[in-house]
Amino acid sequence: xxxxxxxxxxxTLLTYLVAFAMFFPILWMIMTSFKTEADAFAFPPQVxxxxxxxxxxxxxxxxxFLDHLINTLLxxxxxxxxxxxxxxxxxxxxxxxQTKRSDLTLMWLISTRMLPPVGVIVPLFxxxxxxxxxxxxxxxxxxxxxxxxxxxxxxxxxFFLDVPYEILEASRIDGTSLLQEFRFIVIxxxxxGLFATGLLCMIFAxxxxxxxxxxxxxxxxxxxVYISSFKTAEGLFWxxxxxxxxxxxxxxxxxxxxxxxxxxxxxTMGAVK
Amino acid sequence: xxxxQQIIPYLLLTxxxxxxxxxxxxxxxxxxxxSTFVMSLRSGERVxxxxxxxxxxxxxxxFWKSLQVTVVFSLVVNPLQIALSLGLSILINQxxxxxxxxxSIYLLPVAVSLNVTAIVWRLLLDKNTGMVNGILYQLGxxxxxxxxxxxxxxxxxxLIASWIGVPLWSLFILAGLQNIPPPVLxxxxxxxxxxxxxxxxxxxxxxxRVLAFVLVADTVANFLLFAPIILTTxxxxxxxxNLILYETYRRGFLYGDLGASAAMLSVMLLIVFVIVGVELxxxxxxx
Numbered sequence: 001x002x003x004x005x006x007x008x009x010x011x012t013l014l015t016y017l018v019a020f021a022m023f024f025p026i027l028w029m030i031m032t033s034f035k036t037e038a039d040a041f042a043f044p045p046q047v048x049x050x051x052x053x054x055x056x057x058x059x060x061x062x063x064x065f066l067d068h069l070i071n072t073l074l075x076x077x078x079x080x081x082x083x084x085x086x087x088x089x090x091x092x093x094x095x096x097x098q099t100k101r102s103d104l105t106l107m108w109l110i111s112t113r114m115l116p117p118v119g120v121i122v123p124l125f126x127x128x129x130x131x132x133x134x135x136x137x138x139x140x141x142x143x144x145x146x147x148x149x150x151x152x153x154x155x156x157x158x159f160f161l162d163v164p165y166e167i168l169e170a171s172r173i174d175g176t177s178l179l180q181e182f183r184f185i186v187i188x189x190x191x192x193g194l195f196a197t198g199l200l201c202m203i204f205a206x207x208x209x210x211x212x213x214x215x216x217x218x219x220x221x222x223x224x225v226y227i228s229s230f231k232t233a234e235g236l237f238w239x240x241x242x243x244x245x246x247x248x249x250x251x252x253x254x255x256x257x258x259x260x261x262x263x264x265x266x267x268t269m270g271a272v273k
Numbered sequence: 274x275x276x277x278q279q280i281i282p283y284l285l286l287t288x289x290x291x292x293x294x295x296x297x298x299x300x301x302x303x304x305x306x307x308s309t310f311v312m313s314l315r316s317g318e319r320v321x322x323x324x325x326x327x328x329x330x331x332x333x334x335x336f337w338k339s340l341q342v343t344v345v346f347s348l349v350v351n352p353l354q355i356a357l358s359l360g361l362s363i364l365i366n367q368x369x370x371x372x373x374x375x376x377s378i379y380l381l382p383v384a385v386s387l388n389v390t391a392i393v394w395r396l397l398l399d400k401n402t403g404m405v406n407g408i409l410y411q412l413g414x415x416x417x418x419x420x421x422x423x424x425x426x427x428x429x430x431x432l433i434a435s436w437i438g439v440p441l442w443s444l445f446i447l448a449g450l451q452n453i454p455p456p457v458l459x460x461x462x463x464x465x466x467x468x469x470x471x472x473x474x475x476x477x478x479x480x481x482r483v484l485a486f487v488l489v490a491d492t493v494a495n496f497l498l499f500a501p502i503i504l505t506t507x508x509x510x511x512x513x514x515n516l517i518l519y520e521t522y523r524r525g526f527l528y529g530d531l532g533a534s535a536a537m538l539s540v541m542l543l544i545v546f547v548i549v550g551v552e553l554x555x556x557x558x559x560x
Contacts, residue, residue: 015364019375025393025436026381028404032396045407090289097282105286112297114545116497118522119538122531123303124296146296149289178281207386209500224386228504238396245389252384257377263444 033242040238055243072222079144080201087152095160113150135217148201159193223248308535326536339520362446391504423513449483485556
């Protein structure tokens with residue numbers, strides 16, 4: 001209540017206006033997905049129109065949308081699990097066995113995130129071809145794991161550093177093994193951070209575009225690649241593309257809604273240190 | 274026992290390092306090596322060429338034009354995004370009725386795939402039937418070409434990049450804001466500080482570390498902006514949105530000149546490391 005007393009009505013109004021302005025582009029896409037192609041092309045643009053489900057029918061069921069959705073789910077979950085599975089032990093090592101070299105290793109890990117995918121795509125393409133990974137789920141899981149790994153190591157390391165050393169010392173004197181220490185003491189303490197890290201990995205993998213665009217054709221192509229394909233010789237199908245895009249966004253929006261509090265909480269734990 | 278202890282960290286690190294070695298370091302080195310090779314026109318083979326590719330791009334006006342566009346873009350977009358992110362994070366940090374809904378939707382631009390973003394903005398900014406032109410038309414203003422004009426395209430890209438970037442960076446600043454213990458702000462209030470004073474004298478200094486991180490990460494992200502370009506303007510019209518990373522892509526993939534593309538990429542990576550180094554040095558120096 002004391003908090004609210006100094007909030008002016010002007011600021012409140014501004015907050016709502018900003019929210020609406022940021023949401024409007026998405027809202028417009030959702031509205032377009034319920035228009036006929038002719039209505040979508042009308043000028044001036046129509047705010048009131050007769051809604052139709054045709055685009056949704058075509059985008060979702062008269063197409064391979066569901067196959068691509070399954071690809072996206074497999075790749076997103078698979079790569080998040082791999083990135084966490086490899087990243088957490090590495091972060092643990094970097095947090096608790098600190099040497100001069102571990103700092104250098106961390107620097108290198110983080111610097112790999114600064115490299116643009118465009119810069120590595122040609123050699124990567126050749127590696128993928130030689131290993132038979134092109135257009136495969138395994139290949140996409142590997143590349144997204146590599147993409148998210150530095151983030152996992154960096155975030156988890158800072159969460160581990162926040163665990164008070166006395167707790168670990170006490171348990172070591174009591175003779176707990178490394179695995180027990182990890183499983184029963186460290187993990188419960190960093191759980192919100194772990195959750196936030198996994199969620200960020202999933203969002204990044206779900207939305208990644210360039211690797212998917214370059215390294216998949218049809219078999220493993222995720223939704224992000226598929227929705228750009230609503231183009232034909234006659235031009236763009238705005239309404240159908242909007243329906244496909246809205247459907248692709250939907251799971252992420254739900255995930256974000258469920259998890260926004262944990263995400264902020266997790267980041268507050270110390271990711272920005 | 275002692276040697277076993279020393280092995281553990283290496284065992285924990287190795288799988289992660291191997292993955293990055295094969296799928297990140299190796300391709301990067303391959304690209305850097307590629308920058309010293311040219312494709313021979315006579316035999317069609319790759320020939321070692323030393324710095325020939327670098328000499329070639331340094332004499333190339335398109336490369337310089339692209340760097341110039343990138344510098345203009347960076348000088349506008351980074352301060353803009355950081356200021357707006359700070360503002361947005363303060364708005365989200367309020368306790369207002371319905372703030373939960375706001376917090377859920379303000380992250381949407383981050384959560385949405387980049388090619389959905391491109392679809393959304395091409396719908397809005399379309400020169401013939403876009404919603405923004407619809408609004409202008411109702412206000413009696415002529416329709417604007419936006420992404421199709423050399424004067425407006427870069428500004429449209431700045432708009433799109435900020436719609437994605439501002440919510441993302443504000444999330445980090447929000448985390449920083451929530452890390453400030455409430456008693457600190459209450460103490461400032463009791464001491465008679467007004468809202469502006471407590472913001473500039475208490476909140477901002479406490480946000481320094483977060484802001485430093487956001488500044489570095491934002492600079493790099495914008496310097497390496499790529500997806501919005503390939504999905505909307507493809508560097509055009511007349512190279513007005515031909516940011517440096519898109520130029521390396523154009524050169525390597527559309528024109529097949531992998532040597533020049535790799536050379537540009539090497540120059541770019543050098544620039545990124547210098548920028549980050551300088552930013553980190555300056556920020557550390559004032560600690």
